[in-house]
Amino acid sequence: MEEFPTWQPVVALALTDGKRRWLMHRRPPHKRHGGMWEFPGGKVEAFENPREGLVREVREELDIAVAAEDLQPACFADEGSQVDGKAIVILLYIASKWIGEPRSLEGGKIGWFKVPEIERLERPQLDIDLTVRIFGAPSGH
Numbered sequence: 001m002e003e004f005p006t007w008q009p010v011v012a013l014a015l016t017d018g019k020r021r022w023l024m025h026r027r028p029p030h031k032r033h034g035g036m037w038e039f040p041g042g043k044v045e046a047f048e049n050p051r052e053g054l055v056r057e058v059r060e061e062l063d064i065a066v067a068a069e070d071l072q073p074a075c076f077a078d079e080g081s082q083v084d085g086k087a088i089v090i091l092l093y094i095a096s097k098w099i100g101e102p103r104s105l106e107g108g109k110i111g112w113f114k115v116p117e118i119e120r121l122e123r124p125q126l127d128i129d130l131t132v133r134i135f136g137a138p139s140g141h
């Protein structure tokens with residue numbers, strides 16, 4: 001029997017500093033996609049809605065406070081069907097306001113990058129999809 005739901009909602013944040021730079025998080029080596037760069041975020045728990053989940057995740061992961069009403073829905077990406085495990089559906093929000101100095105609390109790294117730099121980072125496929133949707137296809141130079 002399939003477990004319900006058959007998909008896992010994940011929320012992620014594209015945080016911009018207003019100078020065309022975006023914050024990316026490098027996953028700790030021991031996790032799935034370890035060492036890859038992605039938008040900070042994580043799984044939405046059963047007791048919360050997506051915005052609440054993202055506010056919690058960035059507090060836990062980056063030590064910053066973002067208000068739920070300052071999150072702008074941007075786009076989503078999905079993994080399609082999975083042989084085992086649940087297919088991830090990732091919802092990306094944009095924000096430009098936060099309180100605190102971002103730092104990585106879970107053993108990863110963070111950095112601020114311009115779009116061409118993001119395109120050169122090693123990223124999971126879902127992040128490649130999200131990046132194309134919010135920034136457009138790479139220009140090739």
Ligand SMILES: Nc1nc2c([nH]c(=O)n2[C@@H]2O[C@H](COP(=O)(O)OP(=O)(O)OP(=O)(O)O)[C@@H](O)[C@H]2O)c(=O)[nH]1
Pocket residue numbers: 010011012031032033038039040041042043044088090124125126127
């Ligand atoms: N946070 C985040 N996860 C992503 C992105 N792209 C992507 O494929 N994922 C995948 O989505 C899943 C999210 O899980 P996570 O490990 O970040 O979430 P979490 O902190 O709630 O997980 P955990 O406490 O179970 O380890 C991971 O498999 C991760 O590799 C992204 O841009 N941001």
